[in-house]
Amino acid sequence: MTFGDRPRPAAAGSAEPPQKADVLARACAALSAGDADTAKAVIATDYPLVIGADPQRRYTLTETLRTFYRDGFVDRYSGTRLIHPGALRTLSVLLPEEFPAHPNGKMTETHFALWELFPTIDHVDPVTRGGADDASNWVTTSMLRNSAKAHWTLRELGWTLHPPGDAQHWDGLTNWFTEYLTDHPDLASSSEYLRRWLRATRAVRAERA
Known part of the structure; x- marks a missing residue:
């Protein structure tokens, strides 16, 4: 042509x-x-x-964990199992040389698991393209996939949406995280990040009980 x-x-x-x-x-x-x-x-x-709303917003830890549990801690764009953020941070605190985590995510000083397996929320239909900013349009994905998807649609990328997992069979090491910090309260008290994730996790688990 x-x-x-x-x-x-x-x-x-x-x-x-x-x-x-x-x-x-x-x-x-x-x-x-x-x-x-x-x-x-x-x-x-x-x-x-198509001009959508400003996508810059912060989810509460409760909203975030509800979504992770709903999706069974599975990356809905790849089908990969993901790890609770608190468990990842706990590993980095206990194994700083083998599993480092730079506070600002610097790639050269952070274990790649913090990108591959760190769960986050993404909008299936991008808000900047008119997608809704509510739970019906939220899915769990990794930091890596979230960054790659950016403001594109699944059709444009040729991606498919994987089915959610079952949190009863895979909880992203949530039980390990809560049990370890319960058994080691000094570790929890030393990190506000860990305390916040622990409080939110206990609250969401209580909702689900």
């Missing part, structure tokens, strides 16, 4: 959307023909501007 060619329309009844590059090619062809109105209409119809 040359620059000015019009792409062939999809067959009648086809659900196949127009190729995005072809949409812009049609708009450019219209502009070359001096028809700005058609160019505007082509983009407005087949590649419309």
Whole structure:
């Protein structure tokens, strides 16, 4: 197809959307023909501007853990089992040389598990693209996958949404985390980060009991 060619329309009844590059090619062809109105209409119809809300927000630890438990501590974008953040931090405190965790996540001073296996919340449909900012649009994923997905849709990336896990069969080492800190209160008292995760974990587990 040359620059000015019009792409062939999809067959009648086809659900196949127009190729995005072809949409812009049609708009450019219209502009070359001096028809700005058609160019505007082509983009407005087949590649419309979508402006969502500001995605910068912080979830409470309770909201976060509820989502992790709902998804069974499984990365919904890869199917990989993930680890409770408190358990990861506990490991880094106990094994600082073998399992380091830089306070700002510096890659050269942080074990890669803190990216691969650290759970976080992502919006399946990006808020910047019009997705809702509520639990129905939240999924558990790793820091690594969250960073890679950014503001793209699953369709654009060719990703699929994996089914949730079962927290009764895999709890992300939550039981280990709570039991270890219960048995070692000095460790919990030495870290506000660990205390906050411990309090939130106990609260969410009580909700689920």
